[in-house]
Amino acid sequence: xxxxxxxxxxxxxxxxxxxxxxxxxxxxxxxxxxxxxxxxxxxxxxxxxxxxxxxxxxxxxxxxxxxxxxxxxxxxxxxxxxxxxxxxxxxxxxxxxxxxxxxxxxxxxxxxxxxxxxxxxxxxxxxxxxxxxxxxxxxxxxxxxxxxxxxxxxxxxxxxxxxxxxxxxxxxxxxxxxxxxxxxxxxxxxxxxxxxxxx
Amino acid sequence: xxxxxxxxxxxxxxxxxxxxxxxxxxxxxxxxxxxxxxxxxxxxxxxxxxxxxxxxxxxxxxxxxxxxxxxxxxxxxxxxxxxxxxxxxxxxxxxxxxxxxxxxxxxxxxxxxxxxxxxxxxxxxxxxxxxxxxxxxxxxxxxxxxxxxxxxxxxxxxxxxxxxxxxxxxxxxxxxxxxxxxxxxxxxxxxxxxxxxxx
DNA sequence: GTCTACTTAGCGAGCGCTAACTAGAATTCG
DNA sequence: CGAATTCTAGTTAGCGCTCGCTAAGTAGAC
Numbered sequence: 001x002x003x004x005x006x007x008x009x010x011x012x013x014x015x016x017x018x019x020x021x022x023x024x025x026x027x028x029x030x031x032x033x034x035x036x037x038x039x040x041x042x043x044x045x046x047x048x049x050x051x052x053x054x055x056x057x058x059x060x061x062x063x064x065x066x067x068x069x070x071x072x073x074x075x076x077x078x079x080x081x082x083x084x085x086x087x088x089x090x091x092x093x094x095x096x097x098x099x100x101x102x103x104x105x106x107x108x109x110x111x112x113x114x115x116x117x118x119x120x121x122x123x124x125x126x127x128x129x130x131x132x133x134x135x136x137x138x139x140x141x142x143x144x145x146x147x148x149x150x151x152x153x154x155x156x157x158x159x160x161x162x163x164x165x166x167x168x169x170x171x172x173x174x175x176x177x178x179x180x181x182x183x184x185x186x187x188x189x190x191x192x193x194x195x196x197x198x199x
Numbered sequence: 200x201x202x203x204x205x206x207x208x209x210x211x212x213x214x215x216x217x218x219x220x221x222x223x224x225x226x227x228x229x230x231x232x233x234x235x236x237x238x239x240x241x242x243x244x245x246x247x248x249x250x251x252x253x254x255x256x257x258x259x260x261x262x263x264x265x266x267x268x269x270x271x272x273x274x275x276x277x278x279x280x281x282x283x284x285x286x287x288x289x290x291x292x293x294x295x296x297x298x299x300x301x302x303x304x305x306x307x308x309x310x311x312x313x314x315x316x317x318x319x320x321x322x323x324x325x326x327x328x329x330x331x332x333x334x335x336x337x338x339x340x341x342x343x344x345x346x347x348x349x350x351x352x353x354x355x356x357x358x359x360x361x362x363x364x365x366x367x368x369x370x371x372x373x374x375x376x377x378x379x380x381x382x383x384x385x386x387x388x389x390x391x392x393x394x395x396x397x398x
Numbered sequence: 399g400t401c402t403a404c405t406t407a408g409c410g411a412g413c414g415c416t417a418a419c420t421a422g423a424a425t426t427c428g
Numbered sequence: 429c430g431a432a433t434t435c436t437a438g439t440t441a442g443c444g445c446t447c448g449c450t451a452a453g454t455a456g457a458c
Contacts, residue, residue, distance in 0.1 A: 027312055029228030033414065045416075046438055054414065110309050113226055154375065154383055161364020162357045169356055176353065184353055191390035232448065244450075245404055253448065 004075035004094050005179075007101035012064070014040055015050055019057045024104045028058055028111040058111060059119050065105040066126040069098045073130060077137070084141030085195060091134060092163060092189045093182045099166035100178035106167035131160055138193050148194035159189045203274035203293050204378075206300035211263070213239055214249055218256045223303045227257055227310040257310060258318050264304040265325040268297045272329060276336070283340030284394060290333060291362060291388045292381045298365035299377035305366035330359055337392050347393035358388045 012020065018039045022031040033054055037044045051057050076090035099106050112123055134156035141147035149155050163185060170181065211219065217238045221230040232253055236243045250256050275289035298305050311322055333355035340346035348354050362384060369380065 027228060029226060030313070032412075034412080042437095043439060044414085045440090048415070049437060114229070151383055154380065155387070157364065157368055158361045158384065158387055161367070162361040165356065165360020165363070168360070181353065184350055185357065188354070188357055188387075188391040191393070192387040194390070231446075233446080241403095242405060243448085244406090247449070248403060 002079065004072040004079070004090075005097055007068075007072075007097060010064075010102070010105070013050075015047060016057065016061055016064070020061055020104055020108075023058065023061070023111065024107050028114045055114070055116065055119065058108070058114065059123075061105070062108055062112070062115075062123050065102070065108055066123070068102065068105070069095065070126060070130065072098060073133060077133065084137065084144055084146040085190065087137045088134070088141060088147075088189060088193065089186045091137060092159060092186045095130075095160070095163045096166055096182040096185045097178050099163055100170045100172075100181055103167045103170060106164065109164065109167075131156055134160060141193065141195075146195060149192070152193075155192055159192060162188065201278065203271040203278070203289075204296055206267075206271070206296055209263075209301070209304070212249075214246060215256065215260055215263070219260055219303055219307070222257065222260070222310065223306050227313045254313070254315065254318065257307070257313065258322075260304070261307055261311070261314075261322050264301070264307055265322070267301065267304070268294065269325060269329065271297060272332060276332065283336065283343055283345040284389065286336045287333070287340060287346075287388060287392065288385045290336060291358060291385045294329075294359070294362045295365055295381040295384045296377050298362055299369045299371075299380055302366045302369060305363065308363065308366075330355055333359060340392060340394075345394060348391070351392075354391055358391060361387065 010017070015036070019031070019036050022036055022039065033044050033047055036057075037047055040046075047057075051060070072094040073091050076094040077087055080086035080090040109127075112120060115123060135153050138147060138149065138152040138156055142149065142152060166181065166185070170176075170178075176184075209216070214235070218230070218235050221235055221238065232243050232246055235256075236246055239245075246256075250259070271293040272290050275293040276286055279285035279289040308326075311319060314322060334352050337346060337348065337351040337355055341348065341351060365380065365384070369375075369377075375383075
């Protein structure tokens, strides 16, 4: 139960671990294959044995990121059943915990404009799916009379933006735990869709 | 009155207008000085007559962006006086209208990691000031008994993230006007700080 | 005759990527 | 079982290109 609240440390192959670190620190364009190879203590062509090109490394990292976040959100929604509050709350909790635990992976989202059109389409499809899950959950809640917003889509986007922001400022050394932060955001999300809170 | 809701079209010198367009389309690192010069129909050294180097162009654009948004937020707060609801609502309205009207400038925020430490510090100071204004407004509202959140800082950051997200998805050709979007976000922001709405 | 706003020409460095080769491990086969 | 072969995971060397930037010169305005 609630396995989807757990985000164990990443276990990435060395090339991806080093690439992620460098890309987060300097950006994708400013990260050269020579630098990645150097940090690994190998030569450049060694990278090309494992990945077709530089972009394939970024794409592998983005795939990994999307697999993690979608699997957790899906699990949260499944466990929530049909209760709109549990569904929206679970989804937001899963997303915020992801942003707080995997800030580096979440940061990669801002590198999507470096993707070729084909790769970008594949990545955006994943992102759109999460946005759609939020919107559907809100719309269902409105039909059930639990929520009252008249702008489910706009609300969903606002909530998702807010959650993504966590990756930008969250500090593990700061005063708030990921769980505390997630609880705050669940409350705000429910307020955004005009759920009448009892707390 | 309410001049701060108006965001007239940008009037940038040609070099900055072209640079902004290119940076938004391809990213700062992927935008070469040759490309900028080519789009302008001049040669590369012409750019260096007007700007010390490539980063000075980015910095001029970021300065312009921060001047616009801070001046509007300041004006909104001044006009709101001391009423916490009017203050938070005005600030959020000014920010969302900025994001919707100047998506390109707002997008530049994601290029701040290309700045040298000195330039980054100057830019972040501006951003922190806006975050501080939001936080102070929320804290004042709590002391006055108008708002009830116990996490003013976290709330302020969540609201700011949400507003910044607008620049990422807003489409002028879409179904929502900037004013309608701003009104939605004001409502969500007030709900986030647990203001009891009468609507 | 000085200042503004450029031009031509080009330097040095770093970029993504590849052809060709190799040490050692794993596998196949007479 | 041992030799021959194939596969894995690299290596050395370098190609062609683009990058940010600059020294030196110049046409036209003030």
